[in-house]
Amino acid sequence: MNMIPSHKNKQYAKVATHKAAIINGAPSSNSASLDLKSFMEDLTKRTPGEIEFHQAVHEVMCDVIPYVNEHNKYKEANIIERLTEPDRSIMFRVNWEDDNGRIHTNRGYRVQFNNSIGPYKGGLRFHPTVNLSVLKFLGFEQIFKNSLTNLPLGAGKGGSDFNPQGRTDREIMRFCIAFMTELSKYIGNTVDIPAGDIGVGEREIGYLYGQYKKLVNGFEGSITGKGLEFGGSLIRKEATGYGCVYFMEEMLNNIGDSVRGKTCVVSGSGNVAQYAIEKINHLGGRVVTVSDSSGFIYDPEGIDNVKLGHIMSLKNIDRGRISEYSEKFKAQYFSNKTPWSVPCDLAFPCATQNEIYEFDAHELVKNGCKAVSEGANMPTNSDGIRVFQQNNVLFGPGKAANAGGVAVSGMEMSQNSQHSNWDKEHLDESLKGVIKDIHKKCYIFGTQSGKTNYLKGANIGGFKKVADAMVAYGIN
Ligand code: GLU
Numbered sequence: 001m002n003m004i005p006s007h008k009n010k011q012y013a014k015v016a017t018h019k020a021a022i023i024n025g026a027p028s029s030n031s032a033s034l035d036l037k038s039f040m041e042d043l044t045k046r047t048p049g050e051i052e053f054h055q056a057v058h059e060v061m062c063d064v065i066p067y068v069n070e071h072n073k074y075k076e077a078n079i080i081e082r083l084t085e086p087d088r089s090i091m092f093r094v095n096w097e098d099d100n101g102r103i104h105t106n107r108g109y110r111v112q113f114n115n116s117i118g119p120y121k122g123g124l125r126f127h128p129t130v131n132l133s134v135l136k137f138l139g140f141e142q143i144f145k146n147s148l149t150n151l152p153l154g155a156g157k158g159g160s161d162f163n164p165q166g167r168t169d170r171e172i173m174r175f176c177i178a179f180m181t182e183l184s185k186y187i188g189n190t191v192d193i194p195a196g197d198i199g200v201g202e203r204e205i206g207y208l209y210g211q212y213k214k215l216v217n218g219f220e221g222s223i224t225g226k227g228l229e230f231g232g233s234l235i236r237k238e239a240t241g242y243g244c245v246y247f248m249e250e251m252l253n254n255i256g257d258s259v260r261g262k263t264c265v266v267s268g269s270g271n272v273a274q275y276a277i278e279k280i281n282h283l284g285g286r287v288v289t290v291s292d293s294s295g296f297i298y299d300p301e302g303i304d305n306v307k308l309g310h311i312m313s314l315k316n317i318d319r320g321r322i323s324e325y326s327e328k329f330k331a332q333y334f335s336n337k338t339p340w341s342v343p344c345d346l347a348f349p350c351a352t353q354n355e356i357y358e359f360d361a362h363e364l365v366k367n368g369c370k371a372v373s374e375g376a377n378m379p380t381n382s383d384g385i386r387v388f389q390q391n392n393v394l395f396g397p398g399k400a401a402n403a404g405g406v407a408v409s410g411m412e413m414s415q416n417s418q419h420s421n422w423d424k425e426h427l428d429e430s431l432k433g434v435i436k437d438i439h440k441k442c443y444i445f446g447t448q449s450g451k452t453n454y455l456k457g458a459n460i461g462g463f464k465k466v467a468d469a470m471v472a473y474g475i476n
Contacts (some may be wrong), residue, residue: 030078036065039381043084050133052353054409055376056140057084058242059385063459077475079467087120087138088114089132090186094160096178098171108179110158110186110194113139116469119190120156121406123197123225126175126204128163135159137353141377142406144462145399148438151351151410155190157185164199168359176207183208184215191414194408195224198352199317202227222418229305233412235427239403241275241375243395243404243435244348244426248373249283250439251394251454260284265369267291267345268351269315269322272375272402276348277308289339291351292322296339311378322331343367361387374398374407385455400438400458407434 039061044054046285061080068074090110097103109132112120122142123309125135136159142155163176171199187194196205207226213219218233226232235242245259252258262285265272269290277287286302290311300308308328314320326333338359339475340347349370353376356364361384364372369396374380378398380388388395408431445464446457470476 003431007273025153030076030397031072032075032411033081034065034075035070036061039080050136052133052137052288052378052427053140055354055382056137057376059138059236059382059455060144060459060463063456067349067460067463073471074467077467077471079470080246082470083143083463083466084116084140086111087115087134088112088210089136089147090158091132092182094162094175094178097169098174099168106125106160106162106175108158108160108182108475109135110183111135111156112186112191112192113155113157114143114466114474115154116466117147117397118152119155121153121190121195121409122157123159123195123405124200124204124208125157125159126162126164126199127159128161130159130161134353138377139356141399142183142264144378144459146401146406147340147462147465148400148441148458149407149410149434151407151466152412153406157197158194159197159200162199164204172204173207174249175399176204177211180208181212181215184212186218188216189211189220193222193224193409193413194261195406196271198270201225202232206230210428211426219439221413224399224412226412231416233408233411233415233422233425235428237429238275239271239408239431240402240405241277241350243407243431244272244276244350244373244375244401245279245283246404246432247396247401248346248348248371248433250436251373251396254439254443254452255394258283259346262286262345263343264346264348265287265289265339265342265364266347266348266350267339267355267377267379268376269311271348272405273339273348273350274312274315276350276375277311278302278305280348281304281305281308285346288344289313289342290322290325291339293351295333295335295337297322297331297333298342299325301330309313311419340364341367344369346370347372348375349379349380352376352391353378356380356384358383358387360384361393364388365391365393369393372396373401375402377402389455391432395454396442396454398455400442403438404431404435407431 004475092108094108095108139157146153183321209223264287269292290297323333341363373396441461442454442457445460446453
């Protein structure tokens with residue numbers, strides 16, 4: 001009796017024909033229709049345990065595989081398989097000494113994912129949760145995000161499992177110097193241009209760039225997010241947060257509405273959250289929450305710019321916990337909780353990946369949330385996204401909504417190579433323009449029968465440019 005189920009039988013037959021073709025020296029064809037499930041099974045087998053990476057790829061492939069099946073040139077060129085394998089993943093040891101003379105060893109990474117449309121570009125993350133899977137997911141997302149900006153930016157991501165929390169300035173400096181001593185071998189302004197991400201802000205970029213310029217004996221840019229004194233760009237530090245609110249404004253304007261007068265829930269209290277709050281305030285919205293990894297603050301009266309100033313000094317200078325907010329202002333603090341059960345019109349997840357699950361999405365819908373713009377990378381998991389889509393919540397995915405940061409990084413690169421500085425108004429207008437164009441692209445690729453799926457639009461809109469470049473290069 002044949003024990004192989006008939007659908008598997010077909011699969012085995014396909015594999016057998018393919019093998020026979022290879023043995024006989026005949027060129028194998030990539031014209032067969034792709035199937036999401038078997039593609040994901042293969043990917044999982046090739047990359048065991050890389051769950052965040054699998055999640056990010058699945059989120060993209062749900063939309064891209066059907067598109068590729070309709071466009072033979074991408075199928076023939078085997079683009080999907082090529083796109084999900086980084087050009088290279090570099091891993092290295094970082095030794096550094098703390099203030100007490102103790103020697104520590106951390107792991108450093110740079111995943112150079114795809115340079116089809118420009119040099120590798122993406123941030124560095126210093127956080128204890130960093131591992132190869134997390135950086136591959138972030139590097140993969142960066143392909144689509146950077147492509148959507150329409151700037152010549154390839155995709156990469158790097159970082160370390162180093163935990164900056166509780167470390168002194170000198171310890172941070174020693175770590176950054178040790179990290180860059182190794183990373184410098186793999187980057188350069190036409191090769192790979194890192195920037196900041198979680199745990200890597202202006203202070204760290206200063207130490208990293210200082211060491212880089214010393215090692216290469218040249219002042220070549222090569223990192224973005226630099227201080228204004230040494231080649232940085234105005235608006236860069238505001239760009240991700242502002243861009244995420246501009247994207248929300250675009251989605252709302254498109255249905256004849258706006259951020260003005262809306263109650264907004266923001267998660268996180270780092271760079272992205274801070275400037276998202278500033279821009280929401282500027283556009284007349286009211287932000288009622290802010291959070292960190294220990295809990296969240298609920299301030300129903302709204303976090304105005306004075307309170308925001310306090311959060312900025314608490315987080316950027318004192319490096320304290322958000323719970324301290326309620327010691328200064330009248331607000332409730334919820335320990336070990338996320339803000340998604342707070343009634344709101346709009347939500348801005350600006351903390352980190354996987355912070356909105358199915359339950360949280362239901363809570364948001366139940367409490368009146370009408371639109372979500374992701375300031376973080378992949379903060380909503382796939383069940384959460386499904387809940388938003390089923391309930392007609394406008395959903396701006398991170399790869400579109402948070403692309404403002406890398407877009408202004410691209411502008412920093414242009415200023416560096418022109419040896420010039422652009423003014424604030426010009427940069428802010430350019431940022432708005434990039435976000436407007438991204439929204440338009442997502443709208444065009446994501447609208448069917450009057451309904452817009454921004455995730456689908458971002459996935460296909462981001463894919464097309466990179467895939468066309470890959471096809472143009474041949475087997476490369
Ligand atoms: N880390 C940011 C991001 O997720 C910025 C990257 C960059 O500026 O290169 O897009």
